[in-house]
Amino acid sequence: MTIRADSFSSTAEVKAYTRHLLDGQTAFNSTTRPTATELEKFLDRVSGVLNVAISQAGFTPSSVYGNSTAKLACDDWVTQKATKYVELTQRGTGYSAEEGSRTAAFDAGKDANEFVSMNSLGFVRLGISQGYKMSDGLAFTGMDAQSVRSDPDNTALEQPKFERGQWSNEE
Numbered sequence: 001m002t003i004r005a006d007s008f009s010s011t012a013e014v015k016a017y018t019r020h021l022l023d024g025q026t027a028f029n030s031t032t033r034p035t036a037t038e039l040e041k042f043l044d045r046v047s048g049v050l051n052v053a054i055s056q057a058g059f060t061p062s063s064v065y066g067n068s069t070a071k072l073a074c075d076d077w078v079t080q081k082a083t084k085y086v087e088l089t090q091r092g093t094g095y096s097a098e099e100g101s102r103t104a105a106f107d108a109g110k111d112a113n114e115f116v117s118m119n120s121l122g123f124v125r126l127g128i129s130q131g132y133k134m135s136d137g138l139a140f141t142g143m144d145a146q147s148v149r150s151d152p153d154n155t156a157l158e159q160p161k162f163e164r165g166q167w168s169n170e171e
Helices: 011-021 036-056 061-066 068-088 112-125
Strands: none
Touching (some): 011 036, 011 068, 036 112
């Protein structure tokens, strides 16, 4: 098995942080804990969460993946999260935020939505365009008068219940 084409990071990047767990092996394989297949699944899952957050922010994951600088930032985030998963597979390490905990260092990062939100402006300035913006779908409807609206007679659209100045009491 290999990691998906839309996944960030790699088994080699995770290995750089978890080499001490390989027990003499040169890479993750079928005898290590976790196995190479399990590590690839960790990378795919974490990347999936990140890709959803990227899409939610209006970017297409492939455009982020195509920008080498943005990809490095995403690779780093996925590597940290996958490394945490690898550490959590080890017997007896437990999970705590106490000083000296192996897993505590990998829990310091932001969740996917926070990470993407924090980097959105940087993505835009790197030339990655947003296919969808938070403002999409909003329209200005604060016209001064009903007669100025482009849709005053369109019965397919919700129309105001009342018109301004209907009592002709302008001062």
